[in-house]
Amino acid sequence: MAAPPSPPSRGSESPFPAPLARVRLYEQVAQQISAWISEHDLQPGDKLPAERELASRLGVSRATLSQALVALEVIGAVAVRHGDGTVVAKSPGPSRIVEAVRAHADRLPEIIETRDALETKIASLAATRRTDEDLDRIETALLSMEIDVKAGGRGVEGDEHFHAAVTAAAHSGLLSRLMGEIAHLIRETRIESLSQPDRPRASLAGHRAIADAIRAGDPESAARAMHAHVEMVSDVAVLRST
Structure with missing residues (x-):
């Protein structure tokens, strides 16, 4: 009686295909x-x-x-x-939509981590280096966002101007350049966050806490307020559904 065929060697086994990603x-x-x-x-x-x-x-x-x-x-x-x-x-094109949307969701946590690291330090520096002109620009950005939010908008542009004004108040050329390098990625998180229910008003309140600490010249409070703000705006639906 012929011997049964030997099982294929481990090297010749075909790997199982990777599981398909679930389309949300x-x-x-x-x-x-x-x-x-x-x-x-x-x-x-x-x-x-x-x-x-x-x-x-x-x-x-x-x-x-x-x-x-x-x-x-x-x-x-x-x-x-x-x-x-x-x-x-x-x-x-429809065939690229899921790919582009998923790429955004995949990089979002890293963008948020980078924002926290850079902007927390920037807020601290701004509290010690800000000038009267810097404080005026911060206040103008806050007012712009407040007007937009009260009118029913999301305050995206005012939010952007506020963070730019705080960055400028830190008077750090390198940190400013780094923020500029990731500005398009930060805009992704900004749109994502400010589209959450009630988020524009909460974000505006967070900005006010940051601005108050910077105006008071309190770097530790400014850093804490910025960290808390980034944590709050990081709570977005796309990450809760992953």
């Missing part, structure tokens, strides 16, 4: 929106339907649709204009 619902919705944009040949500047209508068409909740639109805004596919809704910015 908001990623699917983002892909559907991108496909809808392409199918209707929408161009940059063209307006999308209102969120309620779009959610109804896609058969998803407003919360899921909102997360999908934020993801599309972060990667530059759409833009949100206060009082005018969501408009097309550019179209990377």
Whole structure:
């Protein structure tokens, strides 16, 4: 009787394929929106339907649709204009949407860590080096964001101006250059955060605590306030759903 065939050697075994990544619902919705944009040949500047209508068409909740639109805004596919809704910015194509959205989610924790490390030190330095002109710029940025938020906006530009003013107040050329290098990545976290419910007002309160510590010339309090602020704005839906 013939001997049974020998099992293949370990070296000849074919490895199991890697498990497929699970596509999250908001990623699917983002892909559907991108496909809808392409199918209707929408161009940059063209307006999308209102969120309620779009959610109804896609058969998803407003919360899921909102997360999908934020993801599309972060990667530059759409833009949100206060009082005018969501408009097309550019179209990377439906086949690339999930890839781009997932890449953003994957790098978000590292962006947040870097923000915390740099901006906490910047706030501390700003408290000891700020000039009257620096304090005026910080206050102007706070007022700009407050006006936007009270009018129903997210305060994205005011938020950006505030952090830029604090960075300038630190009077550190190298830290300023480093912040400039990651500015486009920080904008991703800014859009993601300020799109969370009630986040603009909470972020504005965090800015006020930072500004007060800088004005008081208290570097330790300024650093603590900035660290607490970055921790708060880091609580975003895309990380809670991973």
